[in-house]
Amino acid sequence: KNQVEQSPQSLIILEGKNCTLQCNYTVSPFSNLRWYKQDTGRGPVSLTIMTFSENTKSNGRYTATLDADTKQSSLHITASQLSDSASYICVVRPGGFKTIFGAGTRLFVKA
């Protein structure tokens, strides 16, 4: 069964600290993996996208990694800011129109 599991479910960190969010998937076949940021009450916004051959992708303070062999991805946030408080969603596309969404990690950045 195609699934995307994210951990932790929620996370609280202090402003300025780094954090890493995890994503494990059992989706097959694999086309690409995306990380989205979703502010409360808003639509998700794409942060990074990686295909099978890519191991890492950066977008400012966000760095995503992908290990296609172990089917794991992580999103590392450097020097967190209050505006980073949001849900971060891992999304895996097996191909075609199918898209498998993780439940997300809710990140709270406190001053």
Place this chain on the structure above:
Amino acid sequence: SQTIHQWPATLVQPVGSPLSLECTVEGTSNPNLYWYRQAAGRGLQLLFYSVGIGQISSEVPQNLSASRPQDRQFILSSKKLLLSDSGFYLCAWSVLIAGTGNEQFFGPGTRLTVL
């Protein structure tokens, strides 16, 4: 540039009432269009997708229906709402990007509460 609109932003409806949510896309032609529902603490669930006018595919059996009367308009409807229809509804469009596949762009969403 492309933009996607959804309305209304929030909606409170009684059980048994009809529903119509609208989504429009600007700045692109013949996009793939999607309706998702997001329940609290859950991942997005694909409800419908459309590859063209009048072409609708349903992912899950439910109390909802979708229509695409124009190229850049996607409508989500129900004849009689259920309590379980409450949630955050997101419309998205996608375009095929060489080397990375379909990139989806989401609208601002509609918060539906059925009482």
